[in-house]
Amino acid sequence: MIFTKLRLHGFKSFVDSSEFLIEPGLTGIVGPNGCGKSNLVEAMRWVMGESSYKNMRGSGMDDVIFSGSGNRPARNIAEVSLTIDNSARNAPAAFNQSETLEVTRRIERESGSVYRVNGKEVRARDVQLLFADASSGARSPAMVRQGQIGEIISAKPQARRRILEEAA
Amino acid sequence: MIFTKLRLHGFKSFVDSSEFLIEPGLTGIVGPNGCGKSNLVEAMRWVMGESSYKNMRGSGMDDVIFSGSGNRPARNIAEVSLTIDNSARNAPAAFNQSETLEVTRRIERESGSVYRVNGKEVRARDVQLLFADASSGARSPAMVRQGQIGEIISAKPQARRRILEEAA
Amino acid sequence: GRQRLLAAFEQVNHHFKDLFVTLFGGGEAELQLVESDDPLEAGLEILAKPPGKKPQTMTLLSGGEQALTAMSLIFAIFLTNPSPICVLDEVDAPLDDANVERFCDLLDEMGRRTDTRFITITHNPITMARMRRLFGVTMAERGVSQLVSVDLEQAERFLEAS
Amino acid sequence: GRQRLLAAFEQVNHHFKDLFVTLFGGGEAELQLVESDDPLEAGLEILAKPPGKKPQTMTLLSGGEQALTAMSLIFAIFLTNPSPICVLDEVDAPLDDANVERFCDLLDEMGRRTDTRFITITHNPITMARMRRLFGVTMAERGVSQLVSVDLEQAERFLEAS
Numbered sequence: 001m002i003f004t005k006l007r008l009h010g011f012k013s014f015v016d017s018s019e020f021l022i023e024p025g026l027t028g029i030v031g032p033n034g035c036g037k038s039n040l041v042e043a044m045r046w047v048m049g050e051s052s053y054k055n056m057r058g059s060g061m062d063d064v065i066f067s068g069s070g071n072r073p074a075r076n077i078a079e080v081s082l083t084i085d086n087s088a089r090n091a092p093a094a095f096n097q098s099e100t101l102e103v104t105r106r107i108e109r110e111s112g113s114v115y116r117v118n119g120k121e122v123r124a125r126d127v128q129l130l131f132a133d134a135s136s137g138a139r140s141p142a143m144v145r146q147g148q149i150g151e152i153i154s155a156k157p158q159a160r161r162r163i164l165e166e167a168a
Numbered sequence: 169m170i171f172t173k174l175r176l177h178g179f180k181s182f183v184d185s186s187e188f189l190i191e192p193g194l195t196g197i198v199g200p201n202g203c204g205k206s207n208l209v210e211a212m213r214w215v216m217g218e219s220s221y222k223n224m225r226g227s228g229m230d231d232v233i234f235s236g237s238g239n240r241p242a243r244n245i246a247e248v249s250l251t252i253d254n255s256a257r258n259a260p261a262a263f264n265q266s267e268t269l270e271v272t273r274r275i276e277r278e279s280g281s282v283y284r285v286n287g288k289e290v291r292a293r294d295v296q297l298l299f300a301d302a303s304s305g306a307r308s309p310a311m312v313r314q315g316q317i318g319e320i321i322s323a324k325p326q327a328r329r330r331i332l333e334e335a336a
Numbered sequence: 337g338r339q340r341l342l343a344a345f346e347q348v349n350h351h352f353k354d355l356f357v358t359l360f361g362g363g364e365a366e367l368q369l370v371e372s373d374d375p376l377e378a379g380l381e382i383l384a385k386p387p388g389k390k391p392q393t394m395t396l397l398s399g400g401e402q403a404l405t406a407m408s409l410i411f412a413i414f415l416t417n418p419s420p421i422c423v424l425d426e427v428d429a430p431l432d433d434a435n436v437e438r439f440c441d442l443l444d445e446m447g448r449r450t451d452t453r454f455i456t457i458t459h460n461p462i463t464m465a466r467m468r469r470l471f472g473v474t475m476a477e478r479g480v481s482q483l484v485s486v487d488l489e490q491a492e493r494f495l496e497a498s
Numbered sequence: 499g500r501q502r503l504l505a506a507f508e509q510v511n512h513h514f515k516d517l518f519v520t521l522f523g524g525g526e527a528e529l530q531l532v533e534s535d536d537p538l539e540a541g542l543e544i545l546a547k548p549p550g551k552k553p554q555t556m557t558l559l560s561g562g563e564q565a566l567t568a569m570s571l572i573f574a575i576f577l578t579n580p581s582p583i584c585v586l587d588e589v590d591a592p593l594d595d596a597n598v599e600r601f602c603d604l605l606d607e608m609g610r611r612t613d614t615r616f617i618t619i620t621h622n623p624i625t626m627a628r629m630r631r632l633f634g635v636t637m638a639e640r641g642v643s644q645l646v647s648v649d650l651e652q653a654e655r656f657l658e659a660s
């Protein structure tokens with residue numbers, strides 16, 4: 001499974017439809033404080049099935065929906081799509097017939113999230129397992145949030161062991 | 169009260185006698201990771217009467233004593249002195265007769281700390297009050313430890329109120 | 337006790353609002369005492385709205401925005417009761433270049449308003465350039481620190497030191 | 499369950515020791531399972547000794563040393579089970595210039611050993627220069643983010659953007 005593209009619409013400060021091409025090697029993301037860099041990568045963790053709004057820095061999952069700015073009114077829907085190249089056919093059986101997998105998560109204010117893979121509605125759990133099988137996912141040790149390095153250092157030994165469990 | 173000089177001997181990585189002149193305006197401290205910058209300013213908080221070894225990043229107060237390096241054996245004594253210009257005569261009465269105040273703290277392995285002001289032994293409490301009276305001290309909001317900004321942000325409202333109490 | 341805390345709170349809040357607008361170039365913020373009518377039992381809540389954005393919980397702000405907000409609080413408390421010495425250990429770490437300049441402008445302003453001596457530990461070349469003087473800490477001998485006076489050019493070579 | 503965790507622990511520990519020495523240019527470190535004989539109940543302890551220094555509790559290490567040690571653990575876990583994507587949000591913030599270069603060397607090495615695509619958020623010009631490509635996030639319209647492809651020179655102007 002190769003990640004190739006991330007699309008955002010209405011997700012936090014990305015109110016307009018935005019497309020992020022994910023290419024091989026090292027990609028850097030730059031910009032001033034508060035411009036949306038962390039929001040961009042949070043969208044990836046969110047579409048992979050992040051279930052805790054706290055890991056999205058919110059006080060409710062609706063906090064990921066664009067809440068308005070100087071000129072723009074708040075939105076009621078946020079949608080993120082992650083496109084995966086599956087030509088190596090190493091996705092879980094349920095999804096392995098397709099060359100390309102498009103995983104989409106859409107949230108509507110006060111109605112919760114709906115997940116789709118290639119247009120077909122699935123449960124959050126199916127999406128989480130899809131990524132877990134690829135040693136990936138919202139809680140993968142390879143997704144290092146801003147400030148998480150400090151958390152690992154100050155974590156109690158029991159909490160650190162749990163990070164190890166994610167790898168086992 | 170004007171702070172003019174900090175002397176360290178055997179304090180953490182400052183095993184050799186070192187003198188830091190504190191001059192007016194903005195002074196920058198630079199150097200590679202792990203070279204001792206935070207250790208230097210920790211010495212100031214320590215001589216001001218910091219009572220908790222956790223605020224010294226240790227697991228016991230003896231951790232501030234030089235514990236040895238590649239070539240050097242561990243020491244058994246650490247001493248820090250802070251020189252204060254009191255020409256404005258605004259120190260607490262007990263110490264206000266002197267033009268200059270030299271506050272010294274000395275720790276001996278497994279025997280605890282001894283404080284002196286101008287050579288005369290005093291209690292830790294006297295030193296803490298001396299600095300508190302000058303709106304200063306180890307716990308002063310003006311002493312911002314590495315990573316403390318993050319702590320303030322993630323602090324519970326009750327803990328943040330306590331920071332305010334330091335100012336009142 | 338209670339009166340003094342409330343008086344301090346009012347003063348700190350006044351400074352906090354000003355400092356926030358200075359550091360963010362706009363927007364608004366304020367402090368609130370919450371959870372109890374008794375100030376000695378209350379929590380200190382921070383409400384912050386960067387320019388052009390909707391007011392949000394602190395958690396939704398970016399790393400740099402949170403740092404600037406916390407810095408506004410620290411300096412607001414500082415101005416309410418200035419101390420002879422102020423030590424800042426790598427507080428500029430999460431800031432972009434424009435905000436580092438604003439942070440240094442703030443230090444200059446604090447230097448004008450008080451007699452406080454400031455000690456700033458930094459890895460940032462912009463901050464280094466704004467200091468009146470620089471000291472380098474080295475470990476020429478492994479595990480042993482030495483303090484030495486440096487100029488800006490030497491300091492920048494320091495960054496490559498290891 | 500227990501067997502798998504122990505096997506993972508051995509592999510991670512092996513990678514961790516190597517990565518630590520690589521990032522620190524020497525010294526030694528290891529992981530330990532503590533507090534219980536049952537790995538599913540144990541705690542994960544980190545013992546680290548930077549080159550030329552005595553082994554000490556993690557708390558006594560400097561901010562940058564702690565970051566490099568945690569980074570060794572994260573990449574050790576990563577190497578044990580590489581994922582197709584790795585996102586690093588400002589992990590270089592506490593590092594001095596020499597250590598930022600070592601961090602980037604490590605990313606290059608990870609890139610050679612795996613097919614993983616790396617996304618690195620950074621304010622550091624050294625890191626930017628080591629990336630294969632750069633994307634800038636702007637807020638030309640307040641509160642609204644836009645993604646745009648940039649080259650290194652544009653990125654450096656970005657840093658002054660606000």
Ligand SMILES: Nc1ncnc2c1ncn2[C@@H]1O[C@H](COP(=O)(O)OP(=O)(O)OP(=O)(O)O)[C@@H](O)[C@H]1O
Nearest residue numbers: 012033034035036037038039065066067398399400
């Ligand atoms: N639901 C939302 N609607 C609109 N704006 C939002 C929403 N959630 C967060 N934001 C805004 O997004 C901004 C934070 O963006 P982000 O954390 O991505 O910044 P950043 O580029 O990572 O900055 P830094 O370099 O400081 O870490 C905040 O100003 C916040 O107000």
Ligand SMILES: Nc1ncnc2c1ncn2[C@@H]1O[C@H](COP(=O)(O)OP(=O)(O)OP(=O)(O)O)[C@@H](O)[C@H]1O
Nearest residue numbers: 180201202203204205206207233234235560561562
């Ligand atoms: N009692 C001690 N004896 C000898 N060395 C010590 C002692 N306590 C701490 N150290 C060493 O001091 C170093 C930490 O120094 P310090 O925290 O001042 O670094 P720093 O210059 O602030 O680095 P950074 O830029 O990463 O924050 C550590 O390597 C630690 O091993």
Ligand SMILES: [Mg+2]
Nearest residue numbers: 038146398399
């Ligand atoms: Mg961020």
Ligand SMILES: [Mg+2]
Nearest residue numbers: 206314560561
């Ligand atoms: Mg430090």
